[in-house]
Amino acid sequence: MTRPETFGQAVTVENLVKRFGDFTAVDHLSFSVSAGEIFGFLGPNGAGKSTTIRMLCGILAPTSGRGNVIGFDILTESEQIKERIGYMSQKFSLYDDLTVEENIEFYGGIYGVPAGRLEQRKRWILEMADLTERADSLTGELAVGWKQRLALGCAVVHEPQILFLDEPTAGVDPTSRRNFWDLIYDVAGGGVTVFVTTHYMDEAEHCDRLGLIYAGKLIASGSPQQLKERCVAGTLLEVHAQPVMQALDVLAQEPAAREVAVFGAALHVVTDGEAGEKRVRAALEGSGVTVGHIGAIVPSLEDIFVALIEQADRAAAGVGG
Amino acid sequence: MLLRTWMISWKEFIQIFRDARTLAVVVILPVLMLVLFGYAINLDVRHLKLAVHDQDRSQASRDLIGAFSRGEHFDVTAYLGSYDEATEALDRGRVQAALVIPTEFSEDLAAGGAAPVQLLIDGSDSTTASTAIAYANAIILQHSGKISAGALRRRGLMVHAEPLALDTRLRVWYNPELKSTNFIVPGLVAVILMMLAALLTSMTVVRERERGTIEQLIASPVMPHELMLGKLVPYVIIASVDVVLVIAAGKLLFRVPLVGSPVLLLALSAVFLMAALGIGLLISVVSTSQQTAMTVAVLATVLPSMLLSGFIFPISAMPAVLQWLTNVIPATHFLVIARGIFLKGSGLSLLWPQALVLLLYGLLMLGLSSLRFRKRL
Numbered sequence: 001m002t003r004p005e006t007f008g009q010a011v012t013v014e015n016l017v018k019r020f021g022d023f024t025a026v027d028h029l030s031f032s033v034s035a036g037e038i039f040g041f042l043g044p045n046g047a048g049k050s051t052t053i054r055m056l057c058g059i060l061a062p063t064s065g066r067g068n069v070i071g072f073d074i075l076t077e078s079e080q081i082k083e084r085i086g087y088m089s090q091k092f093s094l095y096d097d098l099t100v101e102e103n104i105e106f107y108g109g110i111y112g113v114p115a116g117r118l119e120q121r122k123r124w125i126l127e128m129a130d131l132t133e134r135a136d137s138l139t140g141e142l143a144v145g146w147k148q149r150l151a152l153g154c155a156v157v158h159e160p161q162i163l164f165l166d167e168p169t170a171g172v173d174p175t176s177r178r179n180f181w182d183l184i185y186d187v188a189g190g191g192v193t194v195f196v197t198t199h200y201m202d203e204a205e206h207c208d209r210l211g212l213i214y215a216g217k218l219i220a221s222g223s224p225q226q227l228k229e230r231c232v233a234g235t236l237l238e239v240h241a242q243p244v245m246q247a248l249d250v251l252a253q254e255p256a257a258r259e260v261a262v263f264g265a266a267l268h269v270v271t272d273g274e275a276g277e278k279r280v281r282a283a284l285e286g287s288g289v290t291v292g293h294i295g296a297i298v299p300s301l302e303d304i305f306v307a308l309i310e311q312a313d314r315a316a317a318g319v320g321g
Numbered sequence: 322m323l324l325r326t327w328m329i330s331w332k333e334f335i336q337i338f339r340d341a342r343t344l345a346v347v348v349i350l351p352v353l354m355l356v357l358f359g360y361a362i363n364l365d366v367r368h369l370k371l372a373v374h375d376q377d378r379s380q381a382s383r384d385l386i387g388a389f390s391r392g393e394h395f396d397v398t399a400y401l402g403s404y405d406e407a408t409e410a411l412d413r414g415r416v417q418a419a420l421v422i423p424t425e426f427s428e429d430l431a432a433g434g435a436a437p438v439q440l441l442i443d444g445s446d447s448t449t450a451s452t453a454i455a456y457a458n459a460i461i462l463q464h465s466g467k468i469s470a471g472a473l474r475r476r477g478l479m480v481h482a483e484p485l486a487l488d489t490r491l492r493v494w495y496n497p498e499l500k501s502t503n504f505i506v507p508g509l510v511a512v513i514l515m516m517l518a519a520l521l522t523s524m525t526v527v528r529e530r531e532r533g534t535i536e537q538l539i540a541s542p543v544m545p546h547e548l549m550l551g552k553l554v555p556y557v558i559i560a561s562v563d564v565v566l567v568i569a570a571g572k573l574l575f576r577v578p579l580v581g582s583p584v585l586l587l588a589l590s591a592v593f594l595m596a597a598l599g600i601g602l603l604i605s606v607v608s609t610s611q612q613t614a615m616t617v618a619v620l621a622t623v624l625p626s627m628l629l630s631g632f633i634f635p636i637s638a639m640p641a642v643l644q645w646l647t648n649v650i651p652a653t654h655f656l657v658i659a660r661g662i663f664l665k666g667s668g669l670s671l672l673w674p675q676a677l678v679l680l681l682y683g684l685l686m687l688g689l690s691s692l693r694f695r696k697r698l
Contacts, residue, residue, distance in 0.1 A: 057540050060698050078696075083542040093537040097339050098332065109328035110541045154537075 009068075010035040010162050010193040011056060016065035018051050018216075025051040027216035028065070033195060033209070038188050040207030041197040042305070048216040049197035050090055053166045056195070057087045070161050070193075083111070086155035086192075090166040092147050094154060096140030100131050103139055103154055111158035118157070125153035128183060145176030152183055162193040169203065181206050201302045210301075212308060215316075219308050227304050234258060236299045237277060239267040239284070240292030247289045254283040261306055268303060325543050329551025333525070337555060346520065351563045354513045355506075355570050362509075362633065365501045366452040372399040372416040374407040379427035381468075385438065388464040389420060394456040407441065417443045418453055430468065495664040503578070506571040507659040508632040511652045513567055514590065515597045515626045516619060518560050522601030523618035525552050526694070527608045539696040546691040549602060553687065556598050557591060564590040581662035585669060589662070592679045593655040597622070599686025600651070606694045626652035654678050 011033035018026040026048040033039040041049050054060035056069055058078025067074035072081045094103045104125055108118040126132040129149035134142065139150065148168055156163060165184070169177040181203065188194045196207070204210055205224050212220040212227075220227055241247035244262060251257040251269060256279035259270040271280055277294065284291045299307075337343050371389060375382050390397045398416060401407050407419040421439040429436035440457050444450040496503045526548075529535040538548070564587060571577045579586070601618055608614035626632065629643065630652035636644055647653045654675040661667035669676070 054698060059536065059539050059696065079542060079544075082540060082696075085540075087537070087540040089533070089536045089540070091533045091536070093533045093535075095332065095336070095534055096532075097336050102332075102335060106328055106332050107537075107541070109331075110325055110538075110543050112322065112324060112542070 008035050009033065010037075011039075011067070011069050011195065013052075013056070013067045014065060016052065016055060016067055017063045018048070018055060018060065019063045024216055026055070026062075029213070029216070029218050031211050031218055031221055033193060035193050036188075036191055037208040038184065038194040038196065038206065040204050040210045041195065041213060042199070042201075042204045042210050042301075043197075043213035044199055047213045049199075049213060050166050052213070053087075053164050053195065053197055056081075057085060057164055058082055059087075084161050086158070086160035086163040088151045088155040088163075088165045088168055090170065090197075092144075092151060094139055094147070094151055097138065099136050099138055100126070100142070100150055101135040103150060104157055107154040108157045113158050121157050121159075125150075125157060128186065129153045145172050145179070148172055148176070148180060149183065152180070152187075156187055156192070160192065162195065163187060165194065165196040167197055167199070169198070169200065177203070201300065201305065204301050212305060214309055214312050217312070219312050220304075224301060227301065228299050234270050234272050235276060235296050236303060237269045237271060237280065237294055238263070238297045239269050239280065239294050240265070241267065241284055242290040242292070246287070247284055250283055250287045250289060251280065254280065256280055256283070259307060259310070261303075261310075263303075268297075270307070322544075322547065326547045326551040326554075329543065329548055330554045333552055333555045337559065343521070343524075346517070347559055347563060348566070351513050351517055351567050352570050354516075355509055355567055356574065358509050358512075359502065359506055359571070359575050362501075362505050366449050366456070367393055368396050369394060369418055369449070369453055369456075370398045370416040371395040372401050372407050372410045372419040373397055374401045374404055374419065374421045376424045377422050377426040381427040381430050381436075382422045385422065385426075385464060386420070388460050389457075392456075392460065394453075394460075411441055411443055414443070417449065418457070433472065502575045503664060504660070505633075506575050506577040507663040508630070508656055510564070510567050510571065510590075510659050511593070511630065511655045512623070512626045512632055514560065514564060514594060515622045515652045515655075517563060518556065518594050518597035519601035519604065519618040519622040520615065521556050521560065522552065522598045523604045523608070523614040524611055525556075525602065526605035527611050527614045528605075530609070531611055536698065539698070545694040545696065546687075549606075549687055549690045549694065553595070553598055553602060557594050560594045560598065561587065561591055564594070577663060579663055580666035581668070582666075585672075586659070586662045589655075589658050589672065589676050589679075592676055592683065593651060593658070595683030596651040596679045596686060599683045599690065602690045603686050603693065606690050622652075625650045629653070630656050632656060648678075651679055651682055654682075
């Protein structure tokens with residue numbers, strides 16, 4: 001298959017908007033995905049991830065804005081895009097009343113894979129998804145983890161240039177999720193661009209680059225490392241103190257603690273260097289709270305995401321007020 | 322691309338054969354409907370219950386009653402003593418007709434004058450009533466002819482061979498015994514196929530929508546017309562099996578003669594099926610749930626096919642607007658074909674206009690379904 005000149009970009013999106021009635025699901029989204037990378041689209045449920053992916057795959061018409069997938073316009077050339085991409089929808093949508101093998105053959109045929117090549121691809125997919133022994137089982141009888149792997153297999157049966165995965169591991173146990181990501185690496189290793197949406201933070205760490213989407217807006221993007229460095233200016237402290245809620249109230253009044261959030265049994269506090277750490281400790285001890293261990297930690301993506309969402313909420317409140 | 326259309330058909334075939342419910346609909350429903358409707362819809366007027374109130378009680382009156390009870394049209398079920406009893410029997414629906422022979426009947430006859438008799442008929446079922454009147458008139462005409470001839474003979478006059486100026490020699494063609502099953506069963510074939518076909522395809526697209534499999538499909542390069550055609554083909558084949566099933570059942574159970582070519586009947590049935598299946602497909606594309614699709618399919622096919630196609634009610638008796646409307650119903654055209662081939666042995670040289678209309682109808686439905694099907698969510 002020939003690919004038009006894409007200047008190394010597999011996906012580019014400019015001011016993409018999708019409204020459903022009064023509700024704006026995707027709000028002036030702009031980003032790009034480089035060819036060959038694993039791009040993670042991270043955001044809570046309802047943030048607009050599926051809507052965006054559906055617009056990119058040409059099955060949902062944008063309200064406004066522009067987009068380009070592997071050199072084809074998402075508004076006018078959606079059929080050309082469909083021939084060249086693989087898509088795995090959020091809800092399992094293979095045929096339950098077809099066998100594993102029949103599903104692969106069906107999608108192979110639909111994408112016009114020649115018979116000889118299809119035989120090879122089928123064997124590869126069955127092996128890759130560890131479904132060889134279940135080739136003749138009805139798909140509906142498979143456990144969720146197997147179904148997801150089969151869906152991935154069917155999405156790549158025609159060797160697409162780019163693979164769109166919409167929450168591929170939703171509802172799957174952690175071991176199966178781990179296995180599934182190994183498969184994604186396999187596919188990406190073959191030079192395929194992978195665009196994957198997720199709301200699991202640990203999965204986001206597997207991606208080359210991330211786009212953080214919240215309430216239909218892109219609030220940050222970059223590699224996991226870049227996001228961690230760029231987005232939290234200052235020192236992140238993990239603070240153990242009892243009772244936690246009282247400690248939270250104290251630090252909310254303390255100017256040295258720029259941001260405070262409950263994180264499990266502890267508090268995560270953003271402050272500036274060692275001086276800030278000392279003032280946080282002093283404030284807590286002065287208030288009669290029992291203070292345990294306080295130490296600097298490397299922020300996780302979850303910290304970043306919580307911080308970014310709070311920023312976005314504050315900005316929205318500021319604009320609204 | 323032919324491969325994609327074939328893949329859709331292949332997949333659809335597998336799904337049909339793995340679904341016991343669909344198979345039951347395909348095999349049992351048509352035969353069941355044929356049997357139920359075939360026996361239930363009987364327009365022949367036979368064995369009407371007749372009450373007799375004979376005030377004369379003479380040889381002549383007994384002869385007249387005998388004339389009525391000899392044929393298979395009337396069964397004398399009650400001899401009643403009074404006029405009131407006769408009217409009550411009619412009121413209560415115990416009999417459909419009552420024959421009242423007055424006291425002076427034999428005297429009037431002997432005097433050589435016209436002897437009046439009264440026949441009361443339950444007109445609440447007008448079809449039955451008008452048929453009954455026709456039968457009764459025929460019986461009375463024949464009987465009075467016999468009496469007149471007898472009277473003349475007794476007076477020593479010879480009766481000549483041609484007593485009447487006009488002599489109608491009636492011959493009924495195509496259905497000489499006027500058996501209504503011969504008329505009903507070919508029509509039933511049309512109605513049953515129409516409903517079955519629309520029902521089958523009405524599920525096919527909306528089911529994918531309900532199960533969510535449509536999303537993966539519209540994200541693929543398959544084109545709407547490939548999807549529609551691919552979905553239609555398996556059902557044309559399966560419904561053709563039903564054509565054979567229904568025709569065989571019609572012949573075996575109701576002894577309807579098949580005068581014309583079975584091959585032509587099958588071929589034109591397939592054309593009709595395309596139209597009917599196309600209607601179901603369009604319904605499926607437009608519907609949002611299988612439930613709606615099924616209801617719409619049954620309503621949109623059964624009622625018009627039964628009421629407006631000429632299946633039972635003659636189109637020529639309908640108001641002009643309805644007559645025009647009957648052309649929109651595929652069953653109307655197929656009825657002409659089915660009755661033509663079954664009873665008259667008509668060939669394509671006569672039936673091609675109907676066949677052409679059905680062919681265009683099918684293509685139109687397929688086209689509309691493809692246009693209406695959007696590869697968007």
